[in-house]
Amino acid sequence: MGGRDYYPLTMDNNGCRRCLRGGSQINPYRITREPGWRGNNHFFSLWISDALFIKKETWKQYFEPLGIEAFPVLKGARGLSELQSVVQLKIDKVSDHPLDLESYEHHDMEYYEYSGMEDYGHLSMGYYEVCKKCSSKRYGWLRIGPFPNFKGDTDALIFKTQEYFGFGGASEKYIIIKPEIYRLLYENNLTKNLEFKVMGGGIRL
Numbered sequence: 046m047g048g049r050d051y052y053p054l055t056m057d058n059n060g061c062r063r064c065l066r067g068g069s070q071i072n073p074y075r076i077t078r079e080p081g082w083r084g085n086n087h088f089f090s091l092w093i094s095d096a097l098f099i100k101k102e103t104w105k106q107y108f109e110p111l112g113i114e115a116f117p118v119l120k121g122a123r124g125l126s127e128l129q130s131v132v133q134l135k136i137d138k139v140s141d142h143p144l145d146l147e148s149y150e151h152h153d154m155e156y157y158e159y160s161g162m163e164d165y166g167h168l169s170m171g172y173y174e175v176c177k178k179c180s181s182k183r184y185g186w187l188r189i190g191p192f193p194n195f196k197g198d199t200d201a202l203i204f205k206t207q208e209y210f211g212f213g214g215a216s217e218k219y220i221i222i223k224p225e226i227y228r229l230l231y232e233n234n235l236t237k238n239l240e241f242k243v244m245g246g247g248i249r250l
Protein backbone atom coordinates (compact mmCIF):
# COMPACT_ATOMS: atom_id res chain seq x y z
CA MET A 46 0.00 0.00 0.00
CA GLY A 47 1.43 3.34 -0.98
CA GLY A 48 4.10 1.83 -3.12
CA ARG A 49 7.19 2.15 -0.96
CA ASP A 50 8.07 -1.53 -1.19
CA TYR A 51 7.68 -2.10 -4.90
CA TYR A 52 9.41 1.08 -5.90
CA PRO A 53 13.13 0.26 -5.49
CA LEU A 54 12.55 -3.18 -7.00
CA THR A 55 10.90 -2.03 -10.18
CA MET A 56 12.04 1.51 -10.90
CA ASP A 57 15.35 3.10 -11.89
CA ASN A 58 17.14 5.66 -9.74
CA ASN A 59 15.86 8.72 -11.58
CA GLY A 60 12.74 9.05 -9.48
CA CYS A 61 12.30 11.33 -6.49
CA ARG A 62 12.42 9.42 -3.20
CA ARG A 63 9.91 11.77 -1.66
CA CYS A 64 7.09 11.89 -4.21
CA LEU A 65 8.09 8.77 -6.24
CA ARG A 66 7.67 10.68 -9.48
CA GLY A 67 10.12 10.91 -12.36
CA GLY A 68 11.46 7.36 -12.47
CA SER A 69 11.11 4.78 -15.21
CA GLN A 70 10.23 1.15 -14.78
CA ILE A 71 13.16 -1.17 -15.48
CA ASN A 72 12.10 -4.41 -13.79
CA PRO A 73 8.87 -6.43 -13.80
CA TYR A 74 6.28 -6.17 -11.08
CA ARG A 75 5.65 -9.11 -8.79
CA ILE A 76 2.29 -10.42 -7.73
CA THR A 77 1.45 -13.32 -5.48
CA ARG A 78 -0.15 -15.71 -7.96
CA GLU A 79 -1.83 -16.13 -11.32
CA PRO A 80 -4.71 -13.61 -11.44
CA GLY A 81 -8.33 -14.76 -11.28
CA TRP A 82 -9.50 -13.15 -14.51
CA ARG A 83 -13.28 -13.50 -14.08
CA GLY A 84 -13.96 -12.66 -17.70
CA ASN A 85 -11.69 -9.65 -17.71
CA ASN A 86 -8.71 -9.21 -19.97
CA HIS A 87 -6.72 -6.77 -17.91
CA PHE A 88 -6.38 -5.22 -14.50
CA PHE A 89 -4.72 -2.31 -12.79
CA SER A 90 -3.17 -2.20 -9.38
CA LEU A 91 -4.97 0.05 -6.94
CA TRP A 92 -1.86 2.11 -6.26
CA ILE A 93 -0.10 1.87 -9.61
CA SER A 94 -2.93 2.54 -11.96
CA ASP A 95 -0.83 3.46 -15.00
CA ALA A 96 0.62 -0.04 -15.20
CA LEU A 97 -1.72 -2.06 -17.39
CA PHE A 98 -1.64 -5.81 -16.83
CA ILE A 99 -3.29 -7.95 -19.49
CA LYS A 100 -3.77 -11.58 -20.36
CA LYS A 101 -0.67 -12.91 -22.04
CA GLU A 102 -2.72 -14.49 -24.83
CA THR A 103 -4.45 -11.15 -25.51
CA TRP A 104 -1.12 -9.39 -25.73
CA LYS A 105 0.30 -12.03 -28.06
CA GLN A 106 -2.73 -11.96 -30.32
CA TYR A 107 -3.37 -8.24 -30.60
CA PHE A 108 -0.56 -6.11 -29.19
CA GLU A 109 2.65 -7.91 -30.00
CA PRO A 110 1.93 -7.82 -33.76
CA LEU A 111 1.69 -4.00 -33.48
CA GLY A 112 5.16 -3.85 -31.95
CA ILE A 113 3.85 -3.10 -28.46
CA GLU A 114 6.17 -4.84 -26.04
CA ALA A 115 5.42 -6.28 -22.62
CA PHE A 116 7.12 -6.89 -19.31
CA PRO A 117 6.70 -10.32 -17.78
CA VAL A 118 5.10 -10.41 -14.34
CA LEU A 119 7.00 -12.29 -11.65
CA LYS A 120 5.53 -14.61 -9.08
CA GLY A 121 5.66 -13.91 -5.37
CA ALA A 122 7.63 -11.44 -3.29
CA ARG A 123 10.95 -12.93 -4.35
CA GLY A 124 9.99 -13.02 -8.01
CA LEU A 125 11.79 -16.23 -8.84
CA SER A 126 9.60 -17.25 -11.76
CA GLU A 127 7.38 -15.68 -14.41
CA LEU A 128 3.63 -15.96 -14.24
CA GLN A 129 2.16 -17.67 -17.29
CA SER A 130 -1.18 -15.96 -17.83
CA VAL A 131 -0.30 -12.29 -17.45
CA VAL A 132 2.04 -9.64 -18.82
CA GLN A 133 2.27 -5.90 -18.35
CA LEU A 134 2.05 -3.72 -21.43
CA LYS A 135 5.25 -1.75 -21.81
CA ILE A 136 4.10 1.82 -22.29
CA ASP A 137 7.34 3.73 -22.01
CA LYS A 138 6.58 6.31 -24.67
CA VAL A 139 5.68 9.66 -23.14
CA SER A 140 3.75 12.34 -25.00
CA ASP A 141 5.92 14.72 -27.02
CA HIS A 142 3.70 17.58 -25.90
CA PRO A 143 2.10 18.73 -22.66
CA LEU A 144 -1.63 18.62 -22.15
CA ASP A 145 -3.51 21.85 -22.74
CA LEU A 146 -4.58 22.03 -19.12
CA GLU A 147 -5.33 25.73 -19.33
CA SER A 148 -8.33 24.81 -21.47
CA TYR A 149 -9.68 22.28 -19.01
CA GLU A 150 -12.71 24.03 -17.64
CA HIS A 151 -13.81 21.60 -15.03
CA HIS A 152 -11.44 22.38 -12.24
CA ASP A 153 -13.45 24.57 -9.96
CA MET A 154 -10.34 25.36 -8.00
CA GLU A 155 -7.93 28.22 -7.89
CA TYR A 156 -4.73 27.88 -9.86
CA TYR A 157 -2.01 28.16 -7.31
CA GLU A 158 1.09 26.46 -6.05
CA TYR A 159 0.58 24.76 -2.76
CA SER A 160 3.94 25.31 -1.21
CA GLY A 161 3.11 24.48 2.37
CA MET A 162 3.00 20.74 1.86
CA GLU A 163 4.95 19.23 4.71
CA ASP A 164 3.52 15.82 4.68
CA TYR A 165 3.88 13.44 1.80
CA GLY A 166 0.46 12.13 0.90
CA HIS A 167 -1.41 15.25 1.85
CA LEU A 168 -3.05 16.77 -1.19
CA SER A 169 -4.30 20.30 -1.01
CA MET A 170 -7.49 21.12 -2.84
CA GLY A 171 -5.44 23.15 -5.30
CA TYR A 172 -5.01 22.68 -9.00
CA TYR A 173 -1.68 21.03 -8.49
CA GLU A 174 0.83 20.38 -5.80
CA VAL A 175 4.56 20.77 -6.06
CA CYS A 176 7.03 18.38 -4.48
CA LYS A 177 9.35 20.29 -2.21
CA LYS A 178 12.25 18.01 -3.02
CA CYS A 179 12.18 17.71 -6.82
CA SER A 180 9.72 20.46 -7.80
CA SER A 181 7.65 18.09 -9.93
CA LYS A 182 3.95 18.82 -10.17
CA ARG A 183 1.00 16.55 -9.58
CA TYR A 184 -2.47 17.49 -10.68
CA GLY A 185 -5.87 16.40 -9.47
CA TRP A 186 -7.56 13.75 -11.61
CA LEU A 187 -9.46 15.03 -14.63
CA ARG A 188 -12.74 13.34 -13.86
CA ILE A 189 -15.32 15.59 -15.44
CA GLY A 190 -16.04 16.39 -19.06
CA PRO A 191 -13.93 15.69 -22.14
CA PHE A 192 -10.25 15.11 -21.58
CA PRO A 193 -8.11 18.10 -22.63
CA ASN A 194 -6.12 17.95 -25.85
CA PHE A 195 -2.38 17.83 -26.15
CA LYS A 196 -0.58 20.85 -27.52
CA GLY A 197 0.70 18.68 -30.37
CA ASP A 198 0.48 15.18 -31.77
CA THR A 199 2.57 12.21 -30.69
CA ASP A 200 3.39 9.52 -33.21
CA ALA A 201 2.60 6.42 -31.14
CA LEU A 202 -0.35 4.08 -30.78
CA ILE A 203 -0.21 4.06 -27.02
CA PHE A 204 1.65 6.39 -24.69
CA LYS A 205 1.39 8.30 -21.46
CA THR A 206 0.93 11.92 -20.49
CA GLN A 207 3.95 13.91 -19.37
CA GLU A 208 1.92 15.07 -16.40
CA TYR A 209 1.30 13.20 -13.19
CA PHE A 210 -2.11 13.00 -11.56
CA GLY A 211 -3.25 11.55 -8.34
CA PHE A 212 -3.98 11.75 -4.68
CA GLY A 213 -2.23 10.56 -1.56
CA GLY A 214 0.33 7.86 -2.28
CA ALA A 215 -0.75 7.40 -5.88
CA SER A 216 0.89 9.34 -8.70
CA GLU A 217 0.18 8.23 -12.21
CA LYS A 218 0.10 9.31 -15.79
CA TYR A 219 -2.94 8.87 -17.96
CA ILE A 220 -2.63 6.22 -20.66
CA ILE A 221 -3.48 7.61 -24.09
CA ILE A 222 -4.54 5.36 -26.98
CA LYS A 223 -5.08 6.21 -30.62
CA PRO A 224 -8.43 5.34 -32.27
CA GLU A 225 -6.86 2.24 -33.87
CA ILE A 226 -6.26 0.76 -30.44
CA TYR A 227 -9.73 1.66 -29.22
CA ARG A 228 -11.21 0.01 -32.29
CA LEU A 229 -9.11 -3.09 -31.73
CA LEU A 230 -10.28 -3.35 -28.12
CA TYR A 231 -13.90 -2.64 -28.99
CA GLU A 232 -14.17 -5.01 -31.95
CA ASN A 233 -12.57 -7.85 -30.06
CA ASN A 234 -14.65 -7.45 -26.95
CA LEU A 235 -11.74 -6.41 -24.77
CA THR A 236 -13.23 -3.32 -23.17
CA LYS A 237 -14.89 -4.88 -20.14
CA ASN A 238 -14.26 -2.75 -17.05
CA LEU A 239 -12.01 -0.34 -18.89
CA GLU A 240 -12.96 3.31 -18.71
CA PHE A 241 -12.37 5.50 -21.75
CA LYS A 242 -12.50 9.24 -22.12
CA VAL A 243 -12.68 11.15 -25.38
CA MET A 244 -9.97 13.73 -25.82
CA GLY A 245 -10.72 17.31 -26.62
CA GLY A 246 -13.87 16.92 -28.66
CA GLY A 247 -17.34 17.92 -27.70
CA ILE A 248 -18.57 14.44 -26.90
CA ARG A 249 -19.35 14.04 -23.25
CA LEU A 250 -19.16 10.53 -21.86
Ligand SMILES: [Zn+2]
Pocket residue numbers: 061062063064065066176177178179180181
Ligand atom coordinates in the same frame (compact mmCIF):
# COMPACT_ATOMS: atom_id res chain seq x y z
ZN1 LIG B 1 9.59 14.78 -5.66
